[in-house]
Amino acid sequence: MNLLSAAGAIIGRRPHLMIGNDRHPTLLWALTIGPTSSGRKGSATSTARRVLAEALPDFFGPEHTPRGLNSGEGLIEYVRDDDSEEASPASFDKRLWVVESEYAVTMSRGRREGSSLPGVLRQAWDGDSLGSMIRDSLKATDPHIAILGHITPEEFRAKMQDSEMAGGTYNRFLPIFCHRNLILPGSRGASPELVANLAAGWRTVLDDAARVEQVKFSPAAWELYCDQVYPALSDDSAGGVIAQFTARAAPYVQRVAMVYALCDHTDTISEAHMRAAWQLLNYARASAVHLLGDTTGDPKVNKLAEAVRAAGPDGLTADQIRRLFKNSTRAERDRLAAELLDLPGYARRQKATGGRPTTVLTYVG
Incomplete structure (x- = not known):
């Protein structure tokens, strides 16, 4: 870089x-x-x-x-x-x-x-x-x-x-x-x-x-960008801070591919240049998830994420979440859990107990 x-x-x-x-x-x-x-x-x-x-x-x-x-x-x-x-x-x-x-x-x-x-x-x-x-x-x-x-x-x-x-x-x-x-x-x-x-x-x-002057695309590079790269980099399903941080990923991949091509002594972006740029953008997005994956802009969701991480492999039960957010409604706690599960690395699973299994939120990385 x-x-x-x-x-x-x-x-x-x-x-x-x-x-x-x-x-x-x-x-x-x-x-x-x-x-x-x-x-x-x-x-x-x-x-x-x-x-x-x-x-x-x-x-x-x-x-x-x-x-x-x-x-x-x-x-x-x-x-x-x-x-x-x-x-x-x-x-x-x-x-x-x-x-x-x-x-x-x-x-x-x-x-x-x-x-x-x-x-x-x-x-x-x-x-x-x-x-x-x-x-x-x-x-x-x-x-x-x-x-x-x-x-x-x-x-x-x-x-x-x-x-x-x-x-x-x-x-x-x-x-x-x-x-x-x-x-x-x-x-x-x-x-x-x-x-x-x-x-x-x-x-x-x-x-x-x-x-x-103006850098061109080879037909194969342009087809790859339109059919695979653009749809993948335009996906904002991560939401929140991650989506905002990577909002320019689609145009940025073209800039990176252009510099790759020029450094490869050509004025035409090839499929190889586009794939290299795509991998660099994927790494940048992964870096953003790694660095900001537990940051949502909502202090309550951040608080829940921190508690789930601290709970380790045992996970956080519904009763523990209720005690974490005193005076909150069940609908509010469900909303927080749903937003947390939209973030990378968080999951809901069944945990075995002496009787009926219980549902917990866990961080799986």
Whole structure:
């Protein structure tokens, strides 16, 4: 994901897809979500950066890879229009790859009353020109900004708000859960010779990709998208927060397939590119379920989910649910149970007792 995001930023805004009447650039945004240290979020970024910085060192300076999203105006400032003699290179070449290693701080800034950051981020993902309501003179025409954030699961759940979901800020990010799966105490990374060889190939591919105009679909790729990918990614049966977080999955899979194709040195999306993009989107959706599957926006359903998890394999009986929600009606408890069962991982089963079996709610993962 780091590699695709950075490559899309480097390629620039000329290559694009038309989805309906909307022009979609090669911008892929992601939140890599994993534990501190063992999540290896920074390692993933440095691995992609090492190869691409060797290929295109001029891009990987402060002009194009700034850090710190303080405000909407601050982001516009990096790529603002400026035709003065002292103008920075970013005033003309408006490609940015912004890596924010403490995205929880950015989310806190965006939640402040009056913050322009969420609105500016939404415009930037769309590839629209940016402007400030506070400073009329602060404008950025045709920016090309890719953003990649690092955050821990605990911070992510604590910071997320339903209003931010509904506003569409965070469904522009692909959630990518990451963790260390091997312990390699003696790792020294790739050899300089290998990095140089890879960089030479990437330099050619990305230079050629930047000259492409509209990206096309092969007949097989378009048939796969229409018949299988679009119906699968448009399914919002998970409901609630999960559906909101993955609301842009269908158009996003086309963006990812486009970047895969361009990085494969072609201007045509093949069936293989579409399948690869589909698997990445499936992983992003699975990450959202894993991270937010017990978060519904309804505090009572969240309370019930927490109690069912705590009950372990024994499950939670109807009597225990009644005691959990004192003074509630049976209809209200039935509603809460029904909404919980709509979430991934929760089930109703029969539990054997000394007499008649009893029905319990359980979490099966």
